[in-house]
Amino acid sequence: MNKIKYACWALLATCLLSSCVKSSSSTDDEEDGNWIRRSEFEGVARGEAVSFVIGDKAYIGTGYDGEDRLQDFWEYDPTQNFWQQKAQFPGVGRNSAVGFSVGTNGYITTGYDGINDLKDCWQYNSLTNAWEQKADFAGSARYDAVACGIGDKGYVSTGFDGNYLKDTWAYDAGSDTWTQKISMGGNKRSAAVCFVNADKMYICLGNNNGVTTNDLWMYDPSAETWTEKRKIASISDEDYDDDYTDIVRYNAVAFVLSGKAYISTGTSGSLVNKTWEYNIATDLWQRKTPFEGNVRTGAVAFTAASRGYIATGTSSGSYFDDILEFKPDETYEEND
Amino acid sequence: MIRKTLIICALYSLFISCTPAASRQNEKLPVQAIAVPVKEGWGYELYVDNKLFIKQQNMPAVSGFHSFKSRQEALATANLVLKKLKAGKTPMVSIEDLHLLGINTSF
Numbered sequence: 001m002n003k004i005k006y007a008c009w010a011l012l013a014t015c016l017l018s019s020c021v022k023s024s025s026s027t028d029d030e031e032d033g034n035w036i037r038r039s040e041f042e043g044v045a046r047g048e049a050v051s052f053v054i055g056d057k058a059y060i061g062t063g064y065d066g067e068d069r070l071q072d073f074w075e076y077d078p079t080q081n082f083w084q085q086k087a088q089f090p091g092v093g094r095n096s097a098v099g100f101s102v103g104t105n106g107y108i109t110t111g112y113d114g115i116n117d118l119k120d121c122w123q124y125n126s127l128t129n130a131w132e133q134k135a136d137f138a139g140s141a142r143y144d145a146v147a148c149g150i151g152d153k154g155y156v157s158t159g160f161d162g163n164y165l166k167d168t169w170a171y172d173a174g175s176d177t178w179t180q181k182i183s184m185g186g187n188k189r190s191a192a193v194c195f196v197n198a199d200k201m202y203i204c205l206g207n208n209n210g211v212t213t214n215d216l217w218m219y220d221p222s223a224e225t226w227t228e229k230r231k232i233a234s235i236s237d238e239d240y241d242d243d244y245t246d247i248v249r250y251n252a253v254a255f256v257l258s259g260k261a262y263i264s265t266g267t268s269g270s271l272v273n274k275t276w277e278y279n280i281a282t283d284l285w286q287r288k289t290p291f292e293g294n295v296r297t298g299a300v301a302f303t304a305a306s307r308g309y310i311a312t313g314t315s316s317g318s319y320f321d322d323i324l325e326f327k328p329d330e331t332y333e334e335n336d
Numbered sequence: 337m338i339r340k341t342l343i344i345c346a347l348y349s350l351f352i353s354c355t356p357a358a359s360r361q362n363e364k365l366p367v368q369a370i371a372v373p374v375k376e377g378w379g380y381e382l383y384v385d386n387k388l389f390i391k392q393q394n395m396p397a398v399s400g401f402h403s404f405k406s407r408q409e410a411l412a413t414a415n416l417v418l419k420k421l422k423a424g425k426t427p428m429v430s431i432e433d434l435h436l437l438g439i440n441t442s443f
Contacts, residue, residue, distance in 0.1 A: 034366060
């Protein structure tokens with residue numbers, strides 16, 4: 001009996017010893033060598049950043065890294081996969097702002113600086129790499145709104161200012177003025193997504209008081225009308241939506257590739273990696289490969305050079321810096 | 337007692353057998369910063385794991401398109417970014433950082 005006991009202790013000691021050897025071997029030499037541990041490699045890591053696209057380049061900036069609300073601003077070249085730091089965002093560091101682009105200019109407005117909801121608006125001129133303050137957003141200061149650029153105007157809608165919102169505003173870049181438009185139908189909400197196709201803005205997802213919203217709305221800027229599309233949950237008597245069990249969520253991302261919108265990541269009770277494809281022409285959703293990176297919320301997504309990307313985001317104290325390209329036709333595998 | 341010790345040993349061996357994943361996290365990625373000549377001055381490139389990560393053709397954080405006026409300035413800035421990277425920080429440079437390096441940012 002004692003023998004077995006000793007053997008066990010010996011085994012335990014060996015285990016401990018071997019673990020010591022391991023850890024000491026990984027802390028050896030070259031403290032100042034030209035290397036970095038993979039786990040410590042921080043790229044442009046952050047959550048709740050904004051992004052917009054000008055030409056074939058994506059711009060990502062602001063956001064929160066767990067310590068600071070950020071003002072650094074980056075250009076990402078999707079074809080060559082590298083970053084370049086651009087002129088520093090001159091507004092106060094913030095998270096959950098919105099970004100949109102009109103022509104060769106990008107705009108960042110609204111957001112949260114840790115104390116205040118914000119409504120200042122800043123223009124980034126990609127031709128001069130310079131920022132200029134523009135007319136304040138004319139709605140209430142807020143965060144977790146959505147925004148997009150269509151033609152020569154930017155549109156900002158929904159968000160949270162202490163209350164959930166659905167007022168909608170147009171920014172005329174030429175005259176630097178904000179005009180209120182008819183409010184979105186359906187539920188007020190924050191942390192929704194919007195995407196643009198054929199000069200129309202679509203808003204869906206988001207939450208109202210922590211409850212996910214299941215309606216999808218299309219705004220036609222030329223007619224100034226909102227149209228509701230089919231619900232994005234399994235609630236009709238027909239069977240087309242029987243699988244619509246996990247589309248709703250908030251703090252998700254959306255991007256458009258050749259007439260189809262994709263939504264992925266976000267939160268709904270817990271973090272969601274499910275990806276759905278919205279066929280804009282048929283108003284029908286189809287399940288796609290789940291997001292393959294670390295599951296996350298507060299990411300950004302963009303379409304640049306006809307390719308769709310999801311980047312940055314956060315998950316329980318981790319802030320991600322990676323960029324994943326989504327290839328809807330190549331990566332779909334039933335086993336995934 | 338014996339059973340307890342055996343369980344501890346078994347768990348420990350499991351833990352050790354798991355460390356390859358952890359050691360991948362500890363894997364050393366080579367990082368390198370080089371100064372590169374650009375139009376009217378200098379810029380820098382940062383490589384992580386032998387892949388281009390940052391290509392800075394103009395001064396970071398500064399408005400406009402201004403290159404570094406010397407190779408030394410570009411390299412000093414690149415090395416600061418490397419230092420931040422190695423400290424697990426975002427590889428960003430502020431205008432104050434540039435001033436601390438003695439680099440003029442008023443144009």
